[in-house]
Amino acid sequence: MNEGLNSLNFNGVGKCKGGIFDSVNVAGTGKIEGNIKCSKFDSSGSAKVLGTTECNEFFTSGLSKVEGNILASKVEISGLLRCTGDINSIEIDTGGIINVEGNIKSDIIHGKGYLKANENIDCENINLSGILNCNGFLNCEEINISLNGISNFNEVGASRINIKKGHGDYCKKFRMLEKKPINFEKVSSNLIGLGLLSIRTYTESKLFANIIEADEISLENSEIKVVRGKNIKVGKGCYIESLEYSESIEIDEDSIVAEIKNINETVNLKKDK
Template identity: 30%
Template sequence: MENSIGDLIINGKGSSGGDKFKKVSIMGEGFINGDVECVKFKTCGESDVNGNLKVTDIVDIKGRIGIKGNLETKNLEIRGEIEVNKDLFTEQCKIWGKIDIGGNLNAEIFTLDGGCTIEGLLNADKLKMILSLPCKVHEIGGSDITVKKGGKLMFIGLRDIMGSVKHKELTADIIEGDNVFLENTKAKVVRGTNVKIGPGCEIDLVEYKNDFKQDKGAEVKKSSQKK
């Protein structure tokens, strides 16, 4: 990275100011006070960034990370917990665990096995959610949207007790896509070209263009076809 000052490496417990780095590696507990720009960001343990985080290649998290500002990266892989106070921008996002976003999440491919809280819009071309923990999203938009009931998510260090969570469901105001398949979902409005409402769903209104299917274990208060 142009004008970078080299690598930032923290082993054990340490802190640093924000800057431009080639690589950031935190093994243990690390705190960065300020905005960070780098090519690769990797942490195993506990870390916090008191600012924005911009990574041109990959963010690889094993454990927990908190980011006070925005997160922008090409690839994001999480095995554990991530909290972003503002917006998240990424091409590909894979999460095994829990994600909390204070703003919007934009991705081309979004894959989640776990739980999430997204205060704004979750927008992805291809979106797949396995509900191993409760999920709450204000609005979901995409091309292919798949939400399925999950099982136990085993991850050492995650604060929630995975096997004991009873209400593994998605709650959303609006879900809109081309091809939509839902299980264990509560939503006010679902819109799509082809919509399938699977078991465990409670939907107030379904609007579809071509095809609509409803499982006998789902509740849909109203459905209408839009030309």
């Protein structure tokens, strides 16, 4: 609690200016015009912030849109969040949908849901069951993803990456959203606008990527242009255009690798010449 600060509560429909509050609670429809600072932001309805949101805890179980940056120790989403700026946090827990037009920077990203960054993701550890899309550079120490839908990476740099086929019913997330006290027609419109209501996105479990580079790599159900690493294991359902390894390689008979290079052999050939 912050003594001397008032809390901001929306139980019906309303709007107000930004400012500094103890907590912000949206159970109806709330619009905040300007930057806000608070200890906790909690929305179970429909919230719109026209500015940067700075708080210790950011929770959304309904529909939230932040036209600015989110600066929070913890971001926890079980509904839908759209952020037009960047998210900078210590922990992101997604059980719903997070769409970020800018960058994501967080120590830990985990949960069961959908996460998209239109630019870069910088993280120590990602442990996600669902869908992860990154249009920029994904920089992470360790990545573990259980695919429940179609994920897309542009370029990845990591120490360890493990991609496997999941077995969950991700469409349950949308049936849960229908039960929330929000305008689901508006939610559906947002999902269509983000390209999230494609049946193929949720009925297939696959990763598409341009470049993956890591020391330890294990892949399933992946189509990748270039894979580079020390120890690489290519499991079932993969197609890789070019693979470069330095120590060990294992390829499942169900997968196709068009070109394979042993980096050490290439280096030795150059030295011999």
